[in-house]
Amino acid sequence: MAAGGHKRIVKELSEVTGDPPAGTKVRLVDESDVHIWEILMDGPEQSPYSGGHFKLLLTLPKEYPFKPPVLNFQTKIYHPNVSNDDKGSMCLGMLRSDEWKPPNKLSAVLNYARNLLIEPNPDDAVEGGIAEQYKSDRRGFEKTAKEWVKKYAGKS
Amino acid sequence: MDSEDEVISVASSEEMMEDQDSDLSMGGDYSDVDLDVDDPDVGFETQDKDIKPKRRPYEVEFNIYGPADIQSHQDQQIDEVSAILGQPPEATAILLRHTRWNKERLIEIYMDKQDTLLEEAGLGKSLAKLPELKKVKGFVCEICCEDGPDLKTFSMKCGHRFCLDCYRQYLAQKIQEEGEAARIKCPGDGCNKIVDSKSLDLLVTEDLKDRYQVLLTRTYVDDKENLKWCPAPNCEYAVDCRVKQRDLNKTVPTVHCTCGHHFCFGCTLNDHQPAPCSLVKKWLKKCEDDSETANWISANTKECPKCHSTIEKNGGCNHMTCRKCKHEFCWMCMGVWSEHGTSWYNCNRFEEKSGSEARDAQAKSRQSLERYLHYYNRYANHEQSAKLDKDIYLKTEKKMTQLQSSSGMSWIEVQFLDAASQALQQCRQTLKWTYAFAYYLARNNLTEIFEDNQKDLELAVENLSEMFEKPTDQLSGLKVEMMDKTAYCTRRRIILLSDTAENLKNGGAHSLRLRPGSFD
Numbered sequence: 251m252a253a254g255g256h257k258r259i260v261k262e263l264s265e266v267t268g269d270p271p272a273g274t275k276v277r278l279v280d281e282s283d284v285h286i287w288e289i290l291m292d293g294p295e296q297s298p299y300s301g302g303h304f305k306l307l308l309t310l311p312k313e314y315p316f317k318p319p320v321l322n323f324q325t326k327i328y329h330p331n332v333s334n335d336d337k338g339s340m341c342l343g344m345l346r347s348d349e350w351k352p353p354n355k356l357s358a359v360l361n362y363a364r365n366l367l368i369e370p371n372p373d374d375a376v377e378g379g380i381a382e383q384y385k386s387d388r389r390g391f392e393k394t395a396k397e398w399v400k401k402y403a404g405k406s
Numbered sequence: 407m408d409s410e411d412e413v414i415s416v417a418s419s420e421e422m423m424e425d426q427d428s429d430l431s432m433g434g435d436y437s438d439v440d441l442d443v444d445d446p447d448v449g450f451e452t453q454d455k456d457i458k459p460k461r462r463p464y465e466v467e468f469n470i471y472g473p474a475d476i477q478s479h480q481d482q483q484i485d486e487v488s489a490i491l492g493q494p495p496e497a498t499a500i501l502l503r504h505t506r507w508n509k510e511r512l513i514e515i516y517m518d519k520q521d522t523l524l525e526e527a528g529l530g531k532s533l534a535k536l537p538e539l540k541k542v543k544g545f546v547c548e549i550c551c552e553d554g555p556d557l558k559t560f561s562m563k564c565g566h567r568f569c570l571d572c573y574r575q576y577l578a579q580k581i582q583e584e585g586e587a588a589r590i591k592c593p594g595d596g597c598n599k600i601v602d603s604k605s606l607d608l609l610v611t612e613d614l615k616d617r618y619q620v621l622l623t624r625t626y627v628d629d630k631e632n633l634k635w636c637p638a639p640n641c642e643y644a645v646d647c648r649v650k651q652r653d654l655n656k657t658v659p660t661v662h663c664t665c666g667h668h669f670c671f672g673c674t675l676n677d678h679q680p681a682p683c684s685l686v687k688k689w690l691k692k693c694e695d696d697s698e699t700a701n702w703i704s705a706n707t708k709e710c711p712k713c714h715s716t717i718e719k720n721g722g723c724n725h726m727t728c729r730k731c732k733h734e735f736c737w738m739c740m741g742v743w744s745e746h747g748t749s750w751y752n753c754n755r756f757e758e759k760s761g762s763e764a765r766d767a768q769a770k771s772r773q774s775l776e777r778y779l780h781y782y783n784r785y786a787n788h789e790q791s792a793k794l795d796k797d798i799y800l801k802t803e804k805k806m807t808q809l810q811s812s813s814g815m816s817w818i819e820v821q822f823l824d825a826a827s828q829a830l831q832q833c834r835q836t837l838k839w840t841y842a843f844a845y846y847l848a849r850n851n852l853t854e855i856f857e858d859n860q861k862d863l864e865l866a867v868e869n870l871s872e873m874f875e876k877p878t879d880q881l882s883g884l885k886v887e888m889m890d891k892t893a894y895c896t897r898r899r900i901i902l903l904s905d906t907a908e909n910l911k912n913g914g915a916h917s918l919r920l921r922p923g924s925f926d
Binding site: 255257258261313315316317347348351352353354 | 548549550551552568572575576579583584586591593594595596597
């Protein structure tokens with residue numbers, strides 16, 4: 251079984267590195283371990299994160315693809331769906347084990363994450379306070395988000 | 407060994423309770439409760455159904471089911487509905503789970519809009535053909551990316567085909583890791599079709615089948631409003647009780663599991679009669695918030711009112727004698743013990759202070775804290791005392807075993823201690839909650855009756871508790887008296903619970919009333 255999982259991961263990796271989703275770059279943190287991917291994601295232009303460069307870690311559990319991958323923002327980001335702690339975890343929608351289906355692809359995960367930057371989901375938030383602000387004070391939200399981009403997500 | 411004793415003792419106290427029932431009007435003849443083992447636990451099921459119901463006002467009707475019963479209940483309902491709908495049992499089972507085992511609603515919806523229902527339940531069209539494994543030319547598994555002409559594959563009617571290994575791994579992940587059973591969906595992206603039991607039979611390996619069955623049974627009990635798992639650790643029984651959620655302000659449905667655990671069907675906490683669930687929840691919240699105050703600590707140690715030595719309570723009894731100055735006082739009210747006696751036991755009552763004092767805002771807040779502490783101290787005291795009573799019993803039990811071998815007393819002859827201990831535990835449990843309950847009660851005539859009942863029970867309990875602390879060599883001589891007191895305690899408890907339950911049930915102006923806002 252593990253071999254099956256490996257075959258799939260290698261295939262996905264070559265697909266994603268050969269033709270990455272818009273605004274993202276993918277590489278292995280350690281060439282010998284296909285289970286940990288480093289993602290560089292540009293803030294989408296139509297979002298307050300525009301101009302920012304975010305580093306993410308995509309970890310594939312050993313049960314992958316029967317269990318969903320784990321996505322962590324290593325760059326701090328002001329977003330209702332990303333935990334504001336040292337983990338920076340994003341865990342909703344297809345990233346949750348009860349919604350994840352084994353045929354789902356990692357390229358779809360990356361697109362999903364990028365779309366969340368464009369359109370956050372305040373109804374399934376991990377940061378309640380930010381979600382509240384996103385709903386009631388969009389300007390204030392965007393202001394802080396942009397400040398954080400400047401502070402944390404500049405060119406490294 | 408220990409647990410065996412526990413079971414036996416619980417059973418005997420249960421039976422004793424049964425006896426009390428019929429003896430309620432016959433005065434306190436101790437012989438009535440002399441471990442009438444041969445008065446069988448008749449009738450809850452059979453004979454008594456046609457005669458007058460034997461239940462007391464505070465008791466609710468309930469049944470206990472083991473795993474086999476639960477399984478057969480499911481099968482029975484599946485068969486029944488399967489015949490009505492004309493659907494095979496596997497599909498019927500999915501439909502029943504889909505509508506959370508509400509038969510009437512299922513049949514209604516089925517008659518009304520069959521296609522929508524089947525779609526929603528993940529059954530789709532036509533279920534006639536048996537599921538089978540296939541080898542498909544040119545197939546590449548979307549999950550593991552394997553291919554080859556010899557690859558065994560499977561798909562349900564939805565057509566999402568995967569290799570057998572991946573399908574199995576997927577199901578194993580769901581069943582073993584995520585504890586899912588009744589609502590596992592097709593692994594296909596975005597597909598909501600539920601994996602039916604025939605497909606599961608074909609796919610799931612033997613070692614997972616048991617786990618799958620257990621999980622299915624779990625969801626059955628979780629889905630049914632009238633069923634709840636016994637919360638005791640490792641207990642596998644479920645309780646069937648028809649008390650509705652909306653009636654929980656009027657009744658306190660304590661149920662007794664076969665494993666010996668008593669719990670409230672409404673909130674699954676330990677038995678908390680006579681206080682209703684919502685008050686219990688409020689009370690526990692309140693105690694949690696206030697528990698760190700110095701006042702709480704003061705409930706555990708006190709100073710002798712005469713010589714001010716610090717005293718820690720070491721037994722369940724409230725009659726304290728200071729080691730240092732020999733002053734005798736009551737642990738609850740700190741008054742001189744001789745004033746209490748049997749005729750002047752008045753320390754369960756909290757006298758409301760006059761209105762003029764209450765006008766002062768500061769005095770008011772002190773008053774309300776004082777009022778709370780009055781009830782809290784008594785609540786905590788009974789909880790603590792119950793523990794201490796049990797400790798003493800465990801010590802006594804050891805000594806009694808020694809006595810048994812040295813004096814030739816038989817095992818059955820020392821059982822009165824067991825009965826007394828059980829009664830003390832149960833009565834203190836009840837008393838504890840009467841204080842939480844009383845905290846929320848508004849003052850009227852019925853509150854006084856309630857407090858009288860509380861006082862009577864408390865006095866009886868303290869009497870029995872005091873005898874419990876006597877040295878072991880005196881205990882055998884106190885046997886008759888202790889049995890008498892045990893019976894009396896049990897009877898007082900029944901009276902208190904019955905009165906309060908009737909009052910709660912009736913509601914209206916002539917009943918116990920809660921202080922404003924208590925049920926919010």
